[in-house]
Amino acid sequence: MHAVVLLKEILDWELPASKFRVDDEAKRPPLDLGPSLLGPFEQNALELALQLKDAGVVTRVTALLAAPGEPVDGLRKALALRCDEAVQVVAEGADAADPSQTAELLVAALRRLESPELVLAGRQAGDWDHGQVGYLVAERLGLPAVGLVFRAERDGDRLRVWRVAPGGVEQLGVRPPAVLTVTSDASLQLRMGSVMDRMAANKKPITRWTVEDLGLSPERLAAARRLEIVRTWAPEIERQCEVIDGDDPAEIVATVLSRLEELKLLSRSP
Amino acid sequence: MYASMTVALLVFAYGVWRRLRIWRLGRRQVVWDHLGARFRRLLAALLQATVLRRRLPGVMHALVFFGFLVLFGGTLVVFLDSDLGIKLNHGAFYLGFESLTVDLFGGLFLLGLAIAVYRRYLLRPWFLERREPSDALLLVPLLLIALTGFALEGMRLAVVHDRWGGWSPIGLAFSHALAPLGRSGLRSAYPWLWAAHVLMWHAFLAAIPYTKAMHWFTSPLNIFFSRPVAPRGVPAPTDFDAEPVRLGISAPADMTWKQLFDLDACTECGRCESVCPATAAGKPLSPKRVILDLRDAIRAGGADAGPLAGGVVLPEALWACTTCRACEEACPVGIEHVSTIIGLRQNLAMDQVVVPPGVAETVTALEAREHPFRGASSGRTDWLEGLEVQELDAVEDADDLEVVYWIGCAAAFDERAQQIARALVRVLQHAGVRFAVVASKERCNGDVARRTGNEFHYDMLGNANVEMLNGAGVTRILTHCPHCLQQLRHEYRRFGGDYEVVHHTELVASLIEQGRVRLAPDAGERVTFHDPCYLGRYNRQFDAPRLVLDALKVQRVEMARSRGESFCCGAGGGHAFYEDADDGEKINAIRAREAAATGASTVVTACPFCLTMLASGARAVSSGEQSLRTRDVVELVAEALAD
Numbered sequence: 014m015h016a017v018v019l020l021k022e023i024l025d026w027e028l029p030a031s032k033f034r035v036d037d038e039a040k041r042p043p044l045d046l047g048p049s050l051l052g053p054f055e056q057n058a059l060e061l062a063l064q065l066k067d068a069g070v071v072t073r074v075t076a077l078l079a080a081p082g083e084p085v086d087g088l089r090k091a092l093a094l095r096c097d098e099a100v101q102v103v104a105e106g107a108d109a110a111d112p113s114q115t116a117e118l119l120v121a122a123l124r125r126l127e128s129p130e131l132v133l134a135g136r137q138a139g140d141w142d143h144g145q146v147g148y149l150v151a152e153r154l155g156l157p158a159v160g161l162v163f164r165a166e167r168d169g170d171r172l173r174v175w176r177v178a179p180g181g182v183e184q185l186g187v188r189p190p191a192v193l194t195v196t197s198d199a200s201l202q203l204r205m206g207s208v209m210d211r212m213a214a215n216k217k218p219i220t221r222w223t224v225e226d227l228g229l230s231p232e233r234l235a236a237a238r239r240l241e242i243v244r245t246w247a248p249e250i251e252r253q254c255e256v257i258d259g260d261d262p263a264e265i266v267a268t269v270l271s272r273l274e275e276l277k278l279l280s281r282s283p
Numbered sequence: 284m285y286a287s288m289t290v291a292l293l294v295f296a297y298g299v300w301r302r303l304r305i306w307r308l309g310r311r312q313v314v315w316d317h318l319g320a321r322f323r324r325l326l327a328a329l330l331q332a333t334v335l336r337r338r339l340p341g342v343m344h345a346l347v348f349f350g351f352l353v354l355f356g357g358t359l360v361v362f363l364d365s366d367l368g369i370k371l372n373h374g375a376f377y378l379g380f381e382s383l384t385v386d387l388f389g390g391l392f393l394l395g396l397a398i399a400v401y402r403r404y405l406l407r408p409w410f411l412e413r414r415e416p417s418d419a420l421l422l423v424p425l426l427l428i429a430l431t432g433f434a435l436e437g438m439r440l441a442v443v444h445d446r447w448g449g450w451s452p453i454g455l456a457f458s459h460a461l462a463p464l465g466r467s468g469l470r471s472a473y474p475w476l477w478a479a480h481v482l483m484w485h486a487f488l489a490a491i492p493y494t495k496a497m498h499w500f501t502s503p504l505n506i507f508f509s510r511p512v513a514p515r516g517v518p519a520p521t522d523f524d525a526e527p528v529r530l531g532i533s534a535p536a537d538m539t540w541k542q543l544f545d546l547d548a549c550t551e552c553g554r555c556e557s558v559c560p561a562t563a564a565g566k567p568l569s570p571k572r573v574i575l576d577l578r579d580a581i582r583a584g585g586a587d588a589g590p591l592a593g594g595v596v597l598p599e600a601l602w603a604c605t606t607c608r609a610c611e612e613a614c615p616v617g618i619e620h621v622s623t624i625i626g627l628r629q630n631l632a633m634d635q636v637v638v639p640p641g642v643a644e645t646v647t648a649l650e651a652r653e654h655p656f657r658g659a660s661s662g663r664t665d666w667l668e669g670l671e672v673q674e675l676d677a678v679e680d681a682d683d684l685e686v687v688y689w690i691g692c693a694a695a696f697d698e699r700a701q702q703i704a705r706a707l708v709r710v711l712q713h714a715g716v717r718f719a720v721v722a723s724k725e726r727c728n729g730d731v732a733r734r735t736g737n738e739f740h741y742d743m744l745g746n747a748n749v750e751m752l753n754g755a756g757v758t759r760i761l762t763h764c765p766h767c768l769q770q771l772r773h774e775y776r777r778f779g780g781d782y783e784v785v786h787h788t789e790l791v792a793s794l795i796e797q798g799r800v801r802l803a804p805d806a807g808e809r810v811t812f813h814d815p816c817y818l819g820r821y822n823r824q825f826d827a828p829r830l831v832l833d834a835l836k837v838q839r840v841e842m843a844r845s846r847g848e849s850f851c852c853g854a855g856g857g858h859a860f861y862e863d864a865d866d867g868e869k870i871n872a873i874r875a876r877e878a879a880a881t882g883a884s885t886v887v888t889a890c891p892f893c894l895t896m897l898a899s900g901a902r903a904v905s906s907g908e909q910s911l912r913t914r915d916v917v918e919l920v921a922e923a924l925a926d
Contacts, residue, residue, distance in 0.1 A: 025651065025652065027652070027657070029662045029665070031662060031665060032662050048651060048652065050651050086651075202640065202643075202644075203647075204636070204643070205636055205638060205642075205643040205646060205647065206636065207530075207633060207634055207635070207636050208523075208528070208530055208633035208634065208739045209528070209530070209633075209634065211739070212523070212528070
């Protein structure tokens with residue numbers, strides 16, 4: 014079975030709040046705020062694909078990413094972890110924040126890739142948190158989609174998948190071809206590759222397809238756009254510090270409790 | 284006699300050749316530099332200074348060593364005198380040396396062996412593992428050879444009624460004891476006993492390369508070959524351009540010949556194990572076992588022995604090492620455990636990818652953000668807020684600066700460590716030191732990558748840092764972190780980084796001495812100093828922090844283990860960023876208890892990682908009211924500055 018993992022690089026999510034800002038004109042954070050890294054849920058999706066390959070369920074893993082420029086982190090990392098192929102859709106003129114447009118590009122690339130039977134995506138990109146691309150891809154390819162998956166196994170001609178459900182876990186069977194969106198789980202911490210594989214990955218090619226290569230006209234790409242960002246702003250965090258003095262610990266605790274009640278942060282049970 | 288001697292020497296030579304074949308499997312390692320220091324260490328070892336650091340085994344060893352040397356000399360004199368005709372054995376020399384000295388040292392030799400037997404079979408310290416029959420095979424023949432020697436001397440005295448017999452007091456005692464056998468009995472027994480004495484010695488000689496006695500030769504040589512000056516405890520670099528690339532130690536051929544030689548120098552004395560913090564905390568590591576398991580596997584399997592990393596030595600053992608070098612400091616024969624352990628880790632990390640989860644996360648973080656702190660809540664330069672400090676970028680000529688202050692990731696990203704940097708800045712400003720901080724241009728020094736075996740990432744970080752520092756024309760660097768110190772001072776030379784690097788305790792001590800730092804201390808606080816491994820054992824700096832503390836007029840008390848024998852805080856070797864799978868007792872709790880036992884109210888250190896570890900150790904062992912404060916030296920200095 015050939016699996017394709019949809020990857021995305023996002024702004025470092027550990028960027029300290031003090032460093033975060035928004036470019037008011039572009040309505041989004043500027044690109045030079047920090048490093049772009051393979052998103053955490055995409056890491057989980059990649060790890061699940063690699064585990065399925067280790068288990069022999071999947072025979073080939075392709076990493077697919079749509080982004081302008083020459084992203085460095087995600088595809089190289091995928092190759093260093095023994096993905097068989099890495100493909101970038103050079104998404105010049107597309108808006109990475111627009112799930113519909115992103116799905117349009119990915120679907121065109123997936124159609125061009127040889128018969129992927131399993132498409133794995135992160136449950137959502139860690140920057141805009143839309144959580145739509147996986148489902149949009151499934152819809153446009155006419156495939157079933159299962160969301161919030163954290164484990165998968167072969168079950169005859171089907172896949173048995175475990176997904177997070179409200180208050181528990183749901184097990185489903187799904188017959189490929191299918192799309193899975195993958196959530197975080199301790200078992201899906203992205204592995205560390207060997208140095209040999211890493212050095213070999215630097216010599217492996219990354220396939221790059223432009224929008225034209227995929228037969229998408231600029232008009233069609235523009236028409237796929239569904240998102241308009243009205244305004245983006247960073248929340249203002251105000252800190253107020255109040256020091257409660259005292260010698261008697263019991264008295265201090267009582268003062269803290271009553272202050273918390275006054276601030277409606279705590280209510281005592283009757 | 285010469286026939287049996289020849290056989291013995293042939294068997295001996297064959298044994299040595301077998302050893303030699305193993306050592307020759309190893310890679311090249313330079314051992315001919317620093318000759319003066321090497322000979323001084325060898326001399327100290329031969330004079331028994333190293334073994335005498337432990338009293339009972341030291342005395343035992345010195346007695347046996349000197350006793351044996353004199354006995355051997357006595358035998359040599361007999362050989363020269365009677366076989367080569369070089370007449371030495373007469374007059375004062377005969378009485379003074381051949382009789383009295385040899386007799387007395389023979390007695391000391393026996394006494395030493397008796398102590399050895401007492402200690403090994405009755406006292407039985409826990410780290411002295413019994414390995415029979417090899418232990419008995421060393422002690423019993425030596426005892427028998429010495430006893431038969433005295434018996435022969437006693438028989439001779441009893442038969443010839445030597446009027447100079449009093450010059451061999453122990454021999455004389457034997458002669459009294461043997462006298463009842465009668466002169467003729469003694470006369471007929473003498474040749475048999477003599478033959479037995481000689482044959483036992485020849486058999487022992489032949490057995491040397493096959494027993495622990497081989498250390499008579501390998502240990503002194505190993506002491507000479509082991510690195511006599513800093514930097515020590517550094518893994519052999521990896522050549523990533525080589526074809527094929529050798530990723531750490533998997534087979535004997537991946538080791539240097541000195542690392543292989545180490546295995547044969549081991550006397551199984553267990554001192555390394557008795558001081559190892561991982562062993563003390565009940566973790567699955569014994570430095571002695573690492574050496575002996577490698578030795579046994581390589582003796583049995585030769586070049587094909589392996590896989591050494593993860594096979595012969597288990598991953599849990601390798602990951603438990605804090606690289607503190609206490610084992611190397613304690614080892615009386617110059618075994619360098621740490622570089623071998625890191626070499627084995629390199630294979631686990633870079634080739635097999637068998638690493639604790641925390642190591643994988645740390646390496647991922649290093650790769651993404653060039654610092655090892657995950658989930659950092661502040662930026663690299665946030666701590667500078669409100670301080671009037673210039674950044675290196677803004678300096679026109681780095682030569683105008685006295686020092687460039689390298690902050691290190693701990694102070695950049697850990698709020699507790701930021702207080703060290705802020706305190707040091709206050710002291711520098713008070714003293715009028717012209718300095719700038721590297722701050723935003725810093726990357727992790729790579730120590731955590733290197734010590735966890737991730738040499739590939741270490742190389743990237745080290746190269747980038749050296750390129751940046753050299754580009755800015757930096758020559759003199761100040762750091763408060765001993766791990767940064769070790770990298771900048773020693774290990775960056777490999778990347779072309781040659782700097783004069785000073786630890787903050789060294790700089791502050793000299794500023795106090797020059798009168799540039801004026802102190803108005805509140806006298807009297809009782810403090811104890813914890814020597815960070817990478818400042819003390821790695822960089823031999825024990826005095827500077829103590830000089831600073833003494834200038835603060837505190838009441839300084841030492842812990843049971845300090846200076847070269849200091850007990851690790853538990854953070855070294857990357858442990859600040861990962862936990863062992865089988866996490867026995869906490870190393871930092873053991874150390875905090877030792878600090879508390881001094882009665883000190885504050886434990887002072889000079890490393891941001893030690894500080895964190897000791898603080899959490901102190902919390903773990905504090906009993907209600909008595910809680911131990913933890914401070915960096917420079918924080919106390921900043922508090923005591925005269926305005």
